[in-house]
Amino acid sequence: MNGGDDDGKPEAHGAVMDGVYDALVADGFADLTMQDIADEAGVSKSLLHYHYDTKQDLLVAFLDHLIERGKARAAEHEDEPAPEHLRKFVGGALVDNDDEDWAFATALLELQAQAPYDAAYRDQLARNEAFMRDHVADIVRDGVDAGEFRDVDPDAVARLVLAAVDGARVDRVVVDDDTPEVVHDALLDHVLADLETDEPGAPERRDGPGVEQ
Amino acid sequence: MNGGDDDGKPEAHGAVMDGVYDALVADGFADLTMQDIADEAGVSKSLLHYHYDTKQDLLVAFLDHLIERGKARAAEHEDEPAPEHLRKFVGGALVDNDDEDWAFATALLELQAQAPYDAAYRDQLARNEAFMRDHVADIVRDGVDAGEFRDVDPDAVARLVLAAVDGARVDRVVVDDDTPEVVHDALLDHVLADLETDEPGAPERRDGPGVEQ
Numbered sequence: 001m002n003g004g005d006d007d008g009k010p011e012a013h014g015a016v017m018d019g020v021y022d023a024l025v026a027d028g029f030a031d032l033t034m035q036d037i038a039d040e041a042g043v044s045k046s047l048l049h050y051h052y053d054t055k056q057d058l059l060v061a062f063l064d065h066l067i068e069r070g071k072a073r074a075a076e077h078e079d080e081p082a083p084e085h086l087r088k089f090v091g092g093a094l095v096d097n098d099d100e101d102w103a104f105a106t107a108l109l110e111l112q113a114q115a116p117y118d119a120a121y122r123d124q125l126a127r128n129e130a131f132m133r134d135h136v137a138d139i140v141r142d143g144v145d146a147g148e149f150r151d152v153d154p155d156a157v158a159r160l161v162l163a164a165v166d167g168a169r170v171d172r173v174v175v176d177d178d179t180p181e182v183v184h185d186a187l188l189d190h191v192l193a194d195l196e197t198d199e200p201g202a203p204e205r206r207d208g209p210g211v212e213q
Numbered sequence: 214m215n216g217g218d219d220d221g222k223p224e225a226h227g228a229v230m231d232g233v234y235d236a237l238v239a240d241g242f243a244d245l246t247m248q249d250i251a252d253e254a255g256v257s258k259s260l261l262h263y264h265y266d267t268k269q270d271l272l273v274a275f276l277d278h279l280i281e282r283g284k285a286r287a288a289e290h291e292d293e294p295a296p297e298h299l300r301k302f303v304g305g306a307l308v309d310n311d312d313e314d315w316a317f318a319t320a321l322l323e324l325q326a327q328a329p330y331d332a333a334y335r336d337q338l339a340r341n342e343a344f345m346r347d348h349v350a351d352i353v354r355d356g357v358d359a360g361e362f363r364d365v366d367p368d369a370v371a372r373l374v375l376a377a378v379d380g381a382r383v384d385r386v387v388v389d390d391d392t393p394e395v396v397h398d399a400l401l402d403h404v405l406a407d408l409e410t411d412e413p414g415a416p417e418r419r420d421g422p423g424v425e426q
């Protein structure tokens with residue numbers, strides 16, 4: 001290997017991963033070439049080919065990198081109260097995005113649309129989906145355990161939240177409208193509010209009205 | 214024109230539209246050719262080219278056909294109570310699908326992923342999204358007007374439901390798991406149940422507990 005850091009990745013790994021990101025933002029997925037990525041990363045095309053036989057291999061490594069980055073980010077807010085943590089997650093996915101983030105989301109949708117025809121992409125996207133699902137389910141479970149949320153199935157709520165987030169992001173990419181903002185507010189108003197138990201003095205919802213009064 | 218029916222479409226219009234559908238199911242979007250469509254439709258390639266200059270023109274006409282078909286289907290259930298109508302909509306999108314439906318959804322996701330690069334596809338998909346949004350918002354509005362749902366913003370609820378439906382469908386296409394079934398149940402448990410006011414004797418939720426008791 002051409003040098004390496006602690007986890008055995010090549011020295012230029014970070015630059016190459018940034019190069020893949022920048023090339024996807026600039027060119028999209030369909031027209032992406034190894035030369036585009038080398039140019040964006042500031043490395044030679046031969047260095048890329050030394051580490052990755054094909055563009056597919058490099059993109060699989062990039063998806064792995066995204067998952068690791070997602071794990072690092074997920075750990076940042078883990079000590080927050082669950083309602084605030086879930087609000088930040090939904091906000092980060094739907095409203096805290098700039099044009100570059102949406103350009104990347106556009107390229108990623110192209111890659112996702114290829115996954116049914118490509119087992120290597122599909123496996124990495126499935127790993128990412130499983131990680132995101134566990135992450136959101138953990139937030140919900142923490143909220144239930146802390147009495148901040150009523151007693152719900154954390155996996156089912158996580159999948160509902162993720163599906164709404166993913167669907168709103170696809171809608172933004174495909175037709176470029178304000179669905180992320182509207183769905184963000186609707187998730188807080190209709191799902192998060194329905195989970196929360198912290199209205200002062202209110203009994204948990206779904207216990208039936210007035211049972212203990 | 215080569216013959217025509219009442220609305221000026223060519224005689225073979227239905228067969229051609231069915232041919233596009235069958236070719237997308239069989240071949241996906243990326244590899245689709247006019248010859249594939251002609252073969253599936255049982256018409257000559259020259260007839261296709263007589264009516265449609267390019268594959269893109271034909272696919273735009275096909276998206277228009279899907280919207281018209283969606284409108285016809287939407288009208289079928291319009292006299293049902295809103296909760297039942299919304300349940301049928303969510304069930305139809307998430308659990309009443311066979312392998313062919315999912316193969317078509319896979320091809321449609323490829324086409325959606327091209328929309329950011331293709332204004333003609335994007336315009337038709339935006340028309341479809343607007344129609345679906347209005348359709349679901351109308352169901353919610355009917356439910357509010359009939360006292361079956363509490364007083365919510367029909368557009369916001371419609372976008373939340375559609376985003377969750379679309380996201381779950383994308384997840385199924387990309388990683389082939391059981392998300393549609395889980396999200397179906399979670400939408401009924403967490404969104405529809407939160408809207409409904411028809412528990413016998415229960416006051417509307419969100420009015421605070423016990424106010425009128």
